[in-house]
Amino acid sequence: MRNWPLFGLRVTTPRLELRFPSLDDLDALAGLAAEGVHDPGVMPFLFAWTDAEPGERARSTVAFHFRQWGAWTPEKWSCSFVTVVDGEVVGTQEIGATDFAVTRQVDTGSWIGRRFQGRGIGTEMRAAVLHLAFAGLGAGHALSGAFADNLASLGVSRKLGYVPDGVEIRSRRGEAAELRRLRLARDAWTARDDIAIHGLEPCLPLFGADRTAESR
Template structure:
């Protein structure tokens, strides 16, 4: 079975409303269709790489290619896990967690997007809480990093609920304009205080070597 060689296919994160897991090929197509339908208002750009400026068909294709690229480039000291987010069996968005030299640094970064029709329903908070549970409870992370441009209040609202604290700023050229990103950091102690979303992890133990880890994990 393919899962014997790529155990991440069996990894599941479950919250009261959501399931996060790698998508099948048909589900990846649904995720691409969701991106083609829109991710944010056209007058702003929340991403460093402006992939949502592509025409809908190219935007959908970029989702598929990016997903394949992340799998193909995976290494235990440099990995990126792109989990599709499901509610009632429907694909609603994508939650990413990445790390370099995780076994030493114990530090992850997260990013995500939701289809426009699934926004403002609390899903963004719940899916980030789920991936943070994987990071801290499952993988033993010490810190989780995030960030958003100053015109993205919804992202900051999610981060505030989950206990993130300011971690400086960075300047980027976005659509030809100087744009300020506010960096955020969540320490393990703060996560323990603010965690509110019940999350279960299944299928993690056989995945640990892919994350550069050995030993026991929550399962």
């Protein structure tokens, strides 16, 4: 689509594809949300959207993406890809930034359907979006964060070279919980030659990355 080139944006690795979702992709992702994302006894998210009933989780998943699309500006954007393995949507990987042209800093977040967890997909999809951030957009830093008891997310960050960046105490289901911030600098990032970005060039102005891209 000429006026919304993000629909052509993809990042591919030997194991998976990140792509800007179609309506069919969102429907598949909503189905995964309805099935469940985590053990109900824990809460890995700052906003407890997964506490809703299955049907509401599905609808809110679609609405969340529509809100992101409608609010997108080069100064403040959030891009949530669907993660596709062997032709099947298995989860979502988000990357976002505020004033990226100035800060050259991005945040990431993700979730995977429960039946696809434990296969190393989380590490691979984070590696893919970091390639987009550093090799594609010219980012200087990537940020992440996880509650202290979210060992899976913290483990992914550790594997990819993130370092501690402080802690916060946040309210989670009405109780105090420690959130650990993490940071990966471009100089500490390990590039891979088996990850490819497709359709990025026409999207660069939407990311506020046209200026930073010139310095790559």
